[in-house]
Amino acid sequence: xxxxxxxxxxxxxxxxxxxxxxxxxxxxxxxxxxxxxxxxxxxxxxxxxxxxxxxxxxxxxxxxxxxxxxxxxxxxxxxxxxxxxxxxxxxxxxxxxxxxxxxxxxxxxxxxxxxxxxxxxxxxxxxxxxxxxxxxxxxxxxxxxxxxxxxxxxxxxxxxxxxxxxxxxxxxxxxxxxxxxxxxxxxxxxxxxxxxxxxxxxxxxxxxxxxxxxxxxxxxxxxxxxxxxxxxxxxxxxxxxxxxxxxxxxxxxxxxxxxxxxxxxxxxxxxxxxxxxxxxxxxxxxxxxxxxxxxxxxxxxxxxxxxxxxxxxxxxxxxxxxxxxxxxxxxxxxxxxxxxxxxxxxxxxxxxxxxxxxxxxxxxxxxxxxxxxxxxxxxxxxxxxxxxxxxxxxxxxxxxxxxxxxxxxxxxxxxxxxxxxxxxxxxxxxxxxxxxx
Numbered sequence: 331x332x333x334x335x336x337x338x339x340x341x342x343x344x345x346x347x348x349x350x351x352x353x354x355x356x357x358x359x360x361x362x363x364x365x366x367x368x369x370x371x372x373x374x375x376x377x378x379x380x381x382x383x384x385x386x387x388x389x390x391x392x393x394x395x396x397x398x399x400x401x402x403x404x405x406x407x408x409x410x411x412x413x414x415x416x417x418x419x420x421x422x423x424x425x426x427x428x429x430x431x432x433x434x435x436x437x438x439x440x441x442x443x444x445x446x447x448x449x450x451x452x453x454x455x456x457x458x459x460x461x462x463x464x465x466x467x468x469x470x471x472x473x474x475x476x477x478x479x480x481x482x483x484x485x486x487x488x489x490x491x492x493x494x495x496x497x498x499x500x501x502x503x504x505x506x507x508x509x510x511x512x513x514x515x516x517x518x519x520x521x522x523x524x525x526x527x528x529x530x531x532x533x534x535x536x537x538x539x540x541x542x543x544x545x546x547x548x549x550x551x552x553x554x555x556x557x558x559x560x561x562x563x564x565x566x567x568x569x570x571x572x573x574x575x576x577x578x579x580x581x582x583x584x585x586x587x588x589x590x591x592x593x594x595x596x597x598x599x600x601x602x603x604x605x606x607x608x609x610x611x612x613x614x615x616x617x618x619x620x621x622x623x624x625x626x627x628x629x630x631x632x633x634x635x636x637x638x639x640x641x642x643x644x645x646x647x648x649x650x651x652x653x654x655x656x657x658x659x660x661x662x663x664x665x666x667x668x669x670x671x672x673x674x675x676x677x678x679x680x681x682x683x684x685x686x687x688x689x690x691x692x693x694x695x696x697x698x699x700x701x702x703x704x705x706x707x708x709x710x711x712x713x714x715x716x717x718x719x720x721x722x723x724x725x726x727x728x729x730x731x732x733x734x735x736x737x738x739x740x741x742x743x744x745x746x747x748x749x750x751x752x753x754x755x756x757x758x759x760x761x762x763x764x765x766x767x
Contacts, residue, residue, distance in 0.1 A: 470746040471530025477755050478535040480580055487580040488627040489537055493759040495628035496767035499638065500697040500738060502627065503761075504584055505754045506538030507531045508704055508741045511552035511562040518560030523708045523743045528567070532574045532583070535751030538739060540586040541567070543601060543645070544593035550600055555592040564604040572611045575636055582627055582636045584739075586659065589645035596645035602653035615639060615655035624697060663739070664688030664696035666729055670705050673712050673721075679728035699735040701726060703750075704743040717748025726757075736761070 480487035488495040494502065510528040512518045524531070528539055543550060546557035553561040575581060589596040606612045616635040618624070630636055641652075642659040652658075664685045670676050688696050703725055705712045715721050726737050742750055 469526075469530075471526055471532075471534040474533055474578075475535055475752070477752050486628055486631070488631050489581055489758075490535065490755060491759055493762040493767075495626065495631065496762050496765075497758060498626055499582075499624040499630070501736075501761065501765075503737055503754050503757050504538040504739050505536045505745070505751050506540055506584070506586065506700075506739045506741050507536050507745050508540055508702075508743050509542060509554060510539040511541050511567070512554045512560060516560065516562060518554065520559060521554065521707060522560070523554075523704075524745055525710070526746050528562075529570045529574065531745045532571070532581075534745065535755065536742075536745050537582065538584040538586065539571075540588065540741070542588045542590050543596050544590040545596060546593060550596075550604060553590070553593065555590050557593060564601065565607060568605055568608040568611050571637075572608055572614070575614060576610075579634075580631055582630050582638070584638045584640070587639065587641045587656075589641070589643045591644065594644070597648060598641055598645050598652050598656055599648040602656065611637075612655075617654045618657055620661065621694065660687055661689060661693070662696060663698040663700050664733075664735075665700040666702050666733075668702045668706075668741075670702070672705055673715055676703065676705065676716060676721075676725060679725075679732055682725075683729035683732040685733060696735075698738040699729075699733065700739040700741065701729045701737045702741045704741055708743050710744045710747060713742070713744035713747040715748075717742055717744065717750040719749065719753060722748070722750055722753055 478490035480490060481492065485492050486495045489502075507524065507528060509523040510531065512521070512523040513527050514522045514525050515527045515530075516522075531539070541552045541562075542554055544553040544555065544557055544561065545551075546553065546561060550564055551557060551561040552564060552567060553559075571583070571585075575583070587598075587601065589598075602612070605615070614634060614637045616625075616630060616638050618638075630638075637655075638657075639655050640657050640659040640662070647653075647656075665687045667682050667684050667686050670682055676682050682702070703716050703722060705716070716725075722740070726740065730736055740750065740754065745751070
């Protein structure tokens with residue numbers, strides 16, 4: 331049902347890029363930067379020395395045995411009465427291995443960080459690599475991988491799997507291509523985040539694209555703060571994205587737009603006009619009402635509203651009226667630390683899993699949890715590890731445990747390295763099964 335509540339109207343002033351540090355705190359209805367504090371550790375100190383047993387000591391071996399037996403009985407009763415396992419499972423992203431995992435080049439192939447069995451205690455994992463599927467090719471993103479192919483029996487299918495249709499948008503996990511326009515293939519000269527163009531990432535199974543919006547001499551472009559070192563034309567990107575969606579009518583994608591601080595000003599209505607300039611594109615845009623429940627994936631497919639859009643990092647709207655499909659990201663999403671200089675930083679979950687931006691303290695809780703899984707500056711060798719089975723599943727688990735919330739977006743550089751799209755797909759299938767849907 332619809333709600334009359336309206337979201338906060340003030341956008342944030344800054345967002346991460348590959349070259350910039352943490353944002354300043356905006357003066358708006360919501361604070362984008364949230365402090366994260368944990369309960370202090372409690373340690374028991376023994377400040378006395380063990381003393382010899384005396385005749386008057388009541389702690390005989392019989393008393394000690396009885397005490398330990400009572401404690402053990404209490405623990406058993408507590409475990410039976412309280413559904414502790416269910417409480418923990420609500421937040422931890424468990425994962426069941428596929429019978430025949432795909433490790434072909436469309437998903438990045440094997441990598442130093444992937445292909446191993448889970449360590450003891452891991453709850454989100456992939457099995458050892460097995461034989462690649464027959465659709466293996468030399469160029470990533472030229473063939474739809476088997477794990478993203480819908481069955482041919484006519485049953486409803488969403489993002490490559492019938493199981494996904496039973497999940498709401500905010501129950502899904504999306505692999506999000508960070509600075510998706512910035513590719514070596516696309517002519518970005520330095521600091522590119524990917525080898526291959528964003529169109530290929532869609533074919534390879536990635537359903538989220540983050541795009542930096544620049545004003546280059548009065549024309550909107552997708553660039554990385556410098557117009558002359560690489561850019562993509564919005565009309566071309568929207569046209570190609572629409573073609574992908576038309577050819578794959580079961581797929582839902584998320585577009586996340588960041589306003590460039592160096593190449594502004596950005597007016598979001600102008601970007602919406604670019605969308606309207608591509609026949610059929612704006613018709614697919616989903617419009618969400620703040621406070622309403624997010625729809626099932628199957629609803630979006632059936633209604634052909636298969637593009638979800640967010641924006642952040644400033645920008646303005648004509649007459650303070652933003653296009654209805656545009657949702658301010660940090661009204662809905664809480665995000666982890668985005669400045670990690672190395673894999674060691676990412677492995678330090680106390681640092682890298684800390685939520686640094688999201689809804690204000692008095693706002694509605696975040697609907698989405700965003701985990702950043704890349705290093706700055708972009709590093710392809712680091713991405714081979716970070717996007718692999720072992721590293722990615724351990725990181726998603728650590729951040730889920732730290733924040734008691736299942737991840738919905740995982741930001742990635744160099745999507746063609748590792749097999750993160752496959753991990754995400756099977757995580758969604760497993761979650762739908764856990765929910766009994």
